[in-house]
Amino acid sequence: MRDVAVVTGGGRGIGRACALALAARGVDVAVASRTKHEVEEATAALRKLGVRAEGFLCDVSSERDVAEMAKGVHSSLGVPTFVVNNAGALRSAQLHEMAESDWDTVIGANLKGAFLVTRAFLPGMLKNRRGRVIAVGSISGTLGTPGLSAYCASKWGLTGMMKSLAEELRGTGVQAISVLPGSVDTAMLKGSKYKPDMSPEDVANLVAYAALDAPAAMNGSAIEIFGP
Numbered sequence: 102m103r104d105v106a107v108v109t110g111g112g113r114g115i116g117r118a119c120a121l122a123l124a125a126r127g128v129d130v131a132v133a134s135r136t137k138h139e140v141e142e143a144t145a146a147l148r149k150l151g152v153r154a155e156g157f158l159c160d161v162s163s164e165r166d167v168a169e170m171a172k173g174v175h176s177s178l179g180v181p182t183f184v185v186n187n188a189g190a191l192r193s194a195q196l197h198e199m200a201e202s203d204w205d206t207v208i209g210a211n212l213k214g215a216f217l218v219t220r221a222f223l224p225g226m227l228k229n230r231r232g233r234v235i236a237v238g239s240i241s242g243t244l245g246t247p248g249l250s251a252y253c254a255s256k257w258g259l260t261g262m263m264k265s266l267a268e269e270l271r272g273t274g275v276q277a278i279s280v281l282p283g284s285v286d287t288a289m290l291k292g293s294k295y296k297p298d299m300s301p302e303d304v305a306n307l308v309a310y311a312a313l314d315a316p317a318a319m320n321g322s323a324i325e326i327f328g329p
Contacts, residue, residue: 103152104128105181106312107174109161109218110188112139114287115237118305119185120147120154126313128183129153131174133218135160153178161188161214162206171221180225183312186215186259187237191289196250204251211255216262223275230274233312236263237304238281240325256281260323267321276320278311280304283327298328 106123110116112134120130124147134140140156147154155177159170190210192203226232242256267277282304284295
């Protein structure tokens with residue numbers, strides 16, 4: 102039986118690159134995204150690599166959406182071996198000028214979403230006693246940046262959640278690993294003051310390593326990647 106991966110935010114950017122990198126290693130992939138045409142295009146590209154692939158429309162901050170997506174993954178592909186929490190959002194504003202709705206959007210996508218998705222799939226992974234939960238965090242989870250208080254808070258929180266999860270998982274056969282990229286050439290970066298230092302594929306190669314090749318002793322690690 103082949104391994105199965107779930108990749109959130111898998112319709113474009115880092116998520117799509119992660120899905121393709123895992124598929125190139127023979128992993129069947131479920132892609133989740135909020136955008137229909139991106140899901141369809143990503144799923145078609147994955148199937149061209151000879152793997153089983155399914156696409157799901159899902160807002161990861163919605164408990165109902167995540168439950169429906171998990172039900173679909175389990176029925177079509179089975180229990181995943183790898184869960185890649187990549188979906189994210191960014192809103193830029195000074196803290197005292199930020200709208201509550203923007204704060205909620207960022208925390209919901211980047212932190213609550215990772216919680217909901219992990220919670221949905223972890224029971225099956227624990228039953229199988231194998232698998233990896235991979236979070237695509239950010240270097241912003243190690244520092245503070247003016248105008249990005251919500252984003253930094255979400256990524257610091259994500260790293261903390263993953264390190265706590267790693268302690269809960271010790272001895273179960275399942276591991277939790279975070280990948281913390283610097284600036285990546287994605288749609289999210291465009292329009293910001295930051296220049297890209299690496300491609301989505303650079304990050305995806307590290308995610309694939311974390312999922313497939315990293316020793317179990319790396320449970321709890323937060324791996325930084327900055328570009329050449």
